[in-house]
Amino acid sequence: MKLLIERDRLLNLLIPVTSVVERRQTLPILANVLVQLESNTLTLVGTDLEVEASIQAEALKGTDGQCTVAARKLLDICKALPEQANIELEMGDGRLKVRSGRSRFSLQTLAAADFPRLETDNWEERVQLEQSALRHFSTKPLSLWPSRTYGIF
Numbered sequence: 001m002k003l004l005i006e007r008d009r010l011l012n013l014l015i016p017v018t019s020v021v022e023r024r025q026t027l028p029i030l031a032n033v034l035v036q037l038e039s040n041t042l043t044l045v046g047t048d049l050e051v052e053a054s055i056q057a058e059a060l061k062g063t064d065g066q067c068t069v070a071a072r073k074l075l076d077i078c079k080a081l082p083e084q085a086n087i088e089l090e091m092g093d094g095r096l097k098v099r100s101g102r103s104r105f106s107l108q109t110l111a112a113a114d115f116p117r118l119e120t121d122n123w124e125e126r127v128q129l130e131q132s133a134l135r136h137f138s139t140k141p142l143s144l145w146p147s148r149t150y151g152i153f
Contacts, residue, residue, distance in 0.1 A: 001065020001091040003037050005057075007100065010087055011078045013055050014071070017046040020053040021071040032068035034115045035089070035096075039064070045117070046071055052118045060086065066112040069096045077105050 017033055025031045025048075034045040040062060045054045074096075081087065081100045088099040091109065098105040129137075 001035070001037050001063060001067060001089070003042060003062030003089050004060040005042060005062075005087055005089070006060065007078060007081050007085040007087050008083060009057055011075075013042070013044050013057055014075045014078060017044045017053045017055055018071045018075045020046040020048055020051050022048050023072065029068060029110050029114055029116070031070055031072070032110055032115070033071040033074065034066065034068050034112060034117075036066040036112070037062050037064055045115070047116060047118065049116060065091055067091045067096055067109040068112055068115050069107050069109050073107055074098070077107075 014033070021031060021033060023031070030048060034043075036043040036045070037059060040059050041056055042059045042062075043054060043056045045052065047053070077098055078087065081103060085100045088097075090097045090099070094109055096107045096109050098107065
């Protein structure tokens with residue numbers, strides 16, 4: 001796998017996916033994010049075995065492939081790079097090489113086949129919401145709504 005993507009685009013993809021990944025995991029692969037490139041469509045997936053976040057975007061160019069890499073490390077690297085930079089990700093020899101300008105990083109990867117995915121094929125319904133609608137619904141949880149209990153006397 002080899003791909004070229006803008007730093008800001010990759011950062012906007014990584015932030016929501018990484019929010020699902022917990023820092024301390026009993027399984028090392030749960031600290032990773034699945035990186036897939038197929039037909040110039042980049043898919044990032046993060047999970048904690050209860051919640052799975054998946055997001056897609058177009059890459060500038062690349063060759064198909066997949067791997068898993070430490071989510072927080074990749075996010076920190078992207079944050080440290082200058083804005084408007086292009087990032088090249090290249091998988092080889094069990095490592096993901098991250099290049100941008102004169103910066104070079106090499107991150108250890110785990111097999112993509114070992115990454116746990118939630119089974120969604122047998123779900124009866126799917127819901128797609130705009131981010132603003134989801135934010136509106138989640139600003140005030142039901143437990144904080146004013147309620148009055150009425151007793152029967």
